[in-house]
Amino acid sequence: MNLHAPPKPQPLLLQLPSDLALQVTPEQFAVLAAANRDLRLERTATGALIVNPPTGGGSGKRNLSISTQLGVWFEANDTLGEAFDSSTGFKLPNGANRSPDASWVRRDRWEALTLEEQEGFVPLCPDFVVELRSQTDSLKDLREKMQEYMDNGAQLGWLIDPYSKWVEIYRSGKEVQVLDNPSKLSGEVVLPGFTLSLKRIWA
Numbered sequence: 001m002n003l004h005a006p007p008k009p010q011p012l013l014l015q016l017p018s019d020l021a022l023q024v025t026p027e028q029f030a031v032l033a034a035a036n037r038d039l040r041l042e043r044t045a046t047g048a049l050i051v052n053p054p055t056g057g058g059s060g061k062r063n064l065s066i067s068t069q070l071g072v073w074f075e076a077n078d079t080l081g082e083a084f085d086s087s088t089g090f091k092l093p094n095g096a097n098r099s100p101d102a103s104w105v106r107r108d109r110w111e112a113l114t115l116e117e118q119e120g121f122v123p124l125c126p127d128f129v130v131e132l133r134s135q136t137d138s139l140k141d142l143r144e145k146m147q148e149y150m151d152n153g154a155q156l157g158w159l160i161d162p163y164s165k166w167v168e169i170y171r172s173g174k175e176v177q178v179l180d181n182p183s184k185l186s187g188e189v190v191l192p193g194f195t196l197s198l199k200r201i202w203a
Contacts, residue, residue, distance in 0.1 A: 023047040029097055030121070033089065040086065043097040045148075052099075059134040062162055065200040066102050066130055073187070073194040074104070080192075081106045081127070089121040092152040097121055098145065100129040104191060125152035128190050132201075133161045146170050156190040162201050 024032065029043045040052035055063065067085050074083035086101045103126035110118070117123050129149045131142050139161070146159050150170050157170035167185060169177040179185075181202070187194030 022049040024049045026091075026095070026097075040099050041097075042099055045092070045094040045096040055134055058162075059132065062132055062201050063101055066132065066196065069196050070102050070104065070194070073191065077193065079107060082110045084126070090126060091121040091123045092125045092148065094148070094152055096148065098149070100126065100149070101132045102130040104128040125149060125154050127155045128187070129154050129157045131157070131159050133159070133163070135163070143168070156188060158185060160201060165202050
C-alpha cells in the first residue's frame with residue numbers, strides 16, 4: 001500500500017440552472033448517459049440536454065402501476081411486441097433521445113433491429129408511449145414531447161395527469177382527445193386487449 005499516493009479526486013456535481021440549455025452531441029449524450037445511470041437524461045432534436053432527477057414516492061408508485069399492468073398484458077401477448085420501462089432510451093428519427101414512462105414496440109419492428117441496436121439507445125420511436133405528469137413537470141413540455149412522439153411514428157400515446165385526473169389521448173393522424181377522470185384506458189387496436197386501470201393512478 002502506497003501511503004504517499006495522492007487522494008483520488010471526488011466527482012463533481014453539475015448544477016444546471018433552469019434557464020441554461022446545455023447543448024450536447026449524440027456522442028456526448030451517450031457518454032453522459034452511461035456515466036449517470038441514476039438520472040433519466042434526455043436530449044432534444046436540437047441537442048439540448050434535459051436532466052430528469054429521480055421521481056418522488058407518488059410518481060414512483062404510479063409509474064409502477066402503469067408498468068406492472070403493461071407488463072402483465074405483455075407477458076400474455078409477447079408475440080405482438082416488446083414492452084419497456086421508464087429507464088429505456090429511444091433515439092427518435094428526428095435525432096432526439098427520449099425515455100417515455102412506459103412504451104411498447106411492435107414485434108416486427110423490434111426484430112428488424114440488430115442486437116447492438118437493441119442493446120443501445122433504441123433507434124426508433126415506440127408504437128405506444130405513456131407520459132405520467134409529476135409535480136415538477138411542465139404541461140407545455142409534456143404536450144410538446146407527446147406531439148414529438150406522434151410526429152416520429154407513434155400510433156397511440158397517453159399523457160396522464162394524476163393531479164387533475166385527466167388523460168390526453170394521442171392517436172396517429174387524429175385530434176387529441178381529452179378524458180376527464182376516466183376509470184380505465186383502452187389499448188385499442190395498437191395494444192389489442194390491453195386495459196389500464198387508473199384506480200391506483202388517481203389514488
